[in-house]
Amino acid sequence: MSPPDAILEARGLTKEFLGFVAVNNVNLSVRRGSIHALIGPNGAGKTTVFNLLTKFLTPTRGAIVFDGVDVTAEQPAAVARRGLVRSFQISATFPHLTVLENVRVALQRKAGLATQFWRSDRILGQLDDRARELVAAVNLEPYLHAHAVDLSYGRKRALEIATTLALDPVMLLLDEPMAGMGHEEIDRVVDLIRAAAQGRTVLMVEHNLSVVSHLCDTISVLQRGEVIAEGSYEHVSADPRVREAYMGMEEA
């Protein structure tokens, strides 16, 4: 029943909060190598689905399969180690670390330089070259030694993407990467996501249908916790239920 090239699958995913059904029987299949968007109006359950997929929430019912492995019962850090890495709606950086250190933290675990409390942190210098490349890729090189807290909002997001890419994830989950951004910044982030998607799968949650139109291969529309439409942008935007869900909101 599931397509053989699906990298992430949700089957009958349901989440209830004290009787309130936030997510109802969602089936989602993300094709390997695609950019997939999950869109929907406010309160549709996008972020809940997102948190379920990354294990920050435990589903009431249903299963999540990543790369052929059932990860429904796994801890969030464990699925991250499998290569399913998420971003956050509010830009997630380590504010009191520098840009370089932020990216390096992501590199430390795989390099086996995370639990050594008896060694000097100078040894982390061996990760600097790789960290620099990643920082340069998102055009943050002039801010290499600035603290993340001092960066502009758009640059924090860029740093977050560099940090995420440092893990060389199999799949990226981006939670509203364009939220709160101006037009030029959106264009920059779209380019970043496109570059990051090379050789990877991306699932992004987005509020705004128009920004994902040129970026995503597949779009799933969520409404009141249920998937009401799925397909290409042309297919989805022509769906009467989608138009209804978005009525009074920005039209594509």
Next chain:
Amino acid sequence: MTTTTSAPAAPAKIASGRSGELLTALGVLALLLAAPFLFYPVFVMKVLCFALFAAAFNLLIGFVGLLSFGHAAFFGTGAYIAAHAAKVWHLDPLVAVVLGGLGGGVLGLAVGFLAIKRKGIYFSMITLALSQMVFFIAVQAPFTGGEDGIQGIPRGHLFGFIDLNEPLPMYGFVLAIFVFGMFALWRIVHSPFGQILKAIRDNEARAISLGYDVARYKLIAFVISAAVAAAAGGAKSLVFQLASLTDITWQMSGEVILITLLGGIGTILGPVVGAVIVITLENYLATLDVPVTVLIGGIFVACVLLFRRGIVGEIEHWLARR
């Protein structure tokens, strides 16, 4: 090797920050070497023990963001174990202190295991509750001597031939423990592990999403903090030749919070400065009619209202702004 030498501008800045730290450390060490000739050695040794205790506590609050309200349990446990080892088992004083530290570490593993999954005030409350349990064990258990505590602990002979009943050798012994403990804490803060701790403190959810089992990192830090606090307690019990319930009460947990807050949370030197001030006040004002607790309470309020970063924290902030 090559990466450090080829790295330009900013790592050099970090290095200069480090040489600044080294200079400060040498200055403090020089002061401490002169101190027993200027002040009453037992008083300086008390300051050193409390400074190390506070520095261990500071590892958690300053670099992991965990407020333990039960650190006296470790300090007191270390004091009792070292006292017992020296008095009943007649062990070498250094072995006694090390045993105290290990005992504190084991207790820290148990307490940390139960507390570490909780956050914020719940973490503080669990550590307080568990430390109260340890307190009641100390009251009831026969080997702690209950209300009397363990008295007349022999300081013994270090390595069998250095007589610690003499003030200066004893001072050197405590200073060595202090320097070693401070160096260990400094090393941890500036280690690959310390970098992950700071990341967890800054943004725990993000650290999880990068694949870190944050509970494990917090637990390691908690155990180290407990062990160093216990070693400080062990040293204290040899200095005063006494381990008593005072070492293990919740007021002692409060005192270490005060010392750290006053000196500067998240600074290496803050706990030392805080300990100097609080212990000096307690010792020299004890003879006055002013109740010391009222005065210290007033300083605490002033600290929270006027200089939240603590003394060392404010100075560092001021230096960084210039």
